Amino acid sequence: MSYFKSRNIRVMLSIGGITYVDAWNQALAAGGAQLGANAAEVATRLGVGIEIDYEENSNPNAAGLQAFIDAYRAVHPYDATGSDPAARLTIDLAAGDRWLIALTQKATADWLDAAAPVLDYANAMVPARQPRSASAAMASWQEHVDGKPQYSPPIPPLAPAKFTGSLYIVTGSRPAPECVSFGSSLTSSTGSYVQNVAPNGAGTTSGMLGYMFWAAECQGTRSICTTPPNTCEGGVGVGATTYSIPIPMPPLRQN
Numbered sequence: 001m002s003y004f005k006s007r008n009i010r011v012m013l014s015i016g017g018i019t020y021v022d023a024w025n026q027a028l029a030a031g032g033a034q035l036g037a038n039a040a041e042v043a044t045r046l047g048v049g050i051e052i053d054y055e056e057n058s059n060p061n062a063a064g065l066q067a068f069i070d071a072y073r074a075v076h077p078y079d080a081t082g083s084d085p086a087a088r089l090t091i092d093l094a095a096g097d098r099w100l101i102a103l104t105q106k107a108t109a110d111w112l113d114a115a116a117p118v119l120d121y122a123n124a125m126v127p128a129r130q131p132r133s134a135s136a137a138m139a140s141w142q143e144h145v146d147g148k149p150q151y152s153p154p155i156p157p158l159a160p161a162k163f164t165g166s167l168y169i170v171t172g173s174r175p176a177p178e179c180v181s182f183g184s185s186l187t188s189s190t191g192s193y194v195q196n197v198a199p200n201g202a203g204t205t206s207g208m209l210g211y212m213f214w215a216a217e218c219q220g221t222r223s224i225c226t227t228p229p230n231t232c233e234g235g236v237g238v239g240a241t242t243y244s245i246p247i248p249m250p251p252l253r254q255n
Helices: 018-046 062-075 101-111 134-146 191-196 233-242
Strands: 012-016 049-053 089-093 121-124 163-168 210-214
Touching: 012 018, 012 089, 018 049, 018 062, 049 062, 062 089, 062 101, 089 101, 121 134, 134 163, 134 191
Parallel strands: 012 049, 049 089, 089 121, 121 163, 163 210
Antiparallel strands: none
């Protein structure tokens, strides 16, 4: 963490993952407020932000997660300026609106409202596999922009400025174009959409917040790593230059 922070790169700690759903449920049942206070203490000590990766699809403990967020924000209030690294608090949602439905409805309606934000943004996670095409990736992200008014309760639209879209940086035993070849990557072919998608009921500015890349370094014993010689300068490196990604990160767009 010190390596990245010394180079003006913001660091986040992600709590959870698909294999830690039971642990999240147990911790929230034992006391969401205490878990949130503990997370805030970790963020304070390390000078990092926190990502909520609670992937309970069937019956998420919304009250417990609300207590977690309330306790965290009692220590680190929402900070639109981005000056307090520990105030950066985000949440993972599905690639689109058809999984983690209850969590997405709660987060979009209550925590990601651009007019009264509680969380900084959501990460629209990767699907089970890398999208086959730019249109497939964009269709999932568009679901967040549009919402799902036909659901009960409905999922409201999400401001494009309040979420990122995710892609894999490696896929199994081979590096993805996202790692080695920007020109043939989804990062390239979806770039215009990510930069220009218009709000559809929430927010006032066009363009998603950006990209997230999944499975960097070594994600498993049978998958390729992004450590030398398989580094990613030709993929995300070129992409960062192409899209003029600033370091350090400026304050986030709020609406």
